[in-house]
Amino acid sequence: MQQQTYLKGCLSAIVLQLLQENKRMYGYEITQRVREITAGELLLTEGALYPTLHKLEAEGVLSTENALVDGRNRKYYKLTENGHQQAQTAVSELSDFVSNLQKILNLKPSLG
Amino acid sequence: MQQQTYLKGCLSAIVLQLLQENKRMYGYEITQRVREITAGELLLTEGALYPTLHKLEAEGVLSTENALVDGRNRKYYKLTENGHQQAQTAVSELSDFVSNLQKILNLKPSLG
DNA sequence: ATTTTATACCTAAGAAAATTTTGTATTTAG
């Protein structure tokens, strides 16, 4: 088992959190940002990230704009007006989840 | 989206953590313990828990003993000798993951 | 007395979500 295992379910919320902090980001940038923040411990695979981005776009949470930078195509994603709401909700729920996980992991041994 | 969404992937590690702290527990007890710890915010469904317990038993991580208590059958689970190792690994990885999530969410780690 | 709630275990069908694998294409470094 690796840390990646635990990522399941959190991916959308992580993307939304990053997009709350940055007006717009492109896919590759998101993978690198997570790598930076976690010192390489957490790696988003592209095969997981892009379907998530597309899903969020289809749901109207994200909108996109294409740009040509240094001859390469980039697809920037940003929160829609509606998306800001949902981002806040998702991030707040993830925070609560982290807090609960913390409680579970910090329990003192009980007498069995 | 609810907190349950984020649980994906963490279930085994949570079970292993609880079994590190308690010599033996039975399925229903585990669901109630998580409910207690998280003040009802996180609910393990039996449909997810029992298959996980059976999987861990099949992998040799857990062993079982049956007991009849107050006319009801209980199946206690505990870590095997091998299981203690794997529990430590899983829990440590989950801790690292939580710590990384906190970094992404800009939360302050509550306990190193 | 009888119904409901709590306790206690379990399975199966299906959905949800990420992974693996593979593919395309350009730029930069060796």
Added chain:
DNA sequence: CTAAATACAAAATTTTCTTAGGTATAAAAT
């Protein structure tokens, strides 16, 4: 001129949980 980094994406697969059931006993409520 080859490999690595940048940048996107689809298809098939696997893992994992949810939903929805099923069985059974004891205690509490009506």
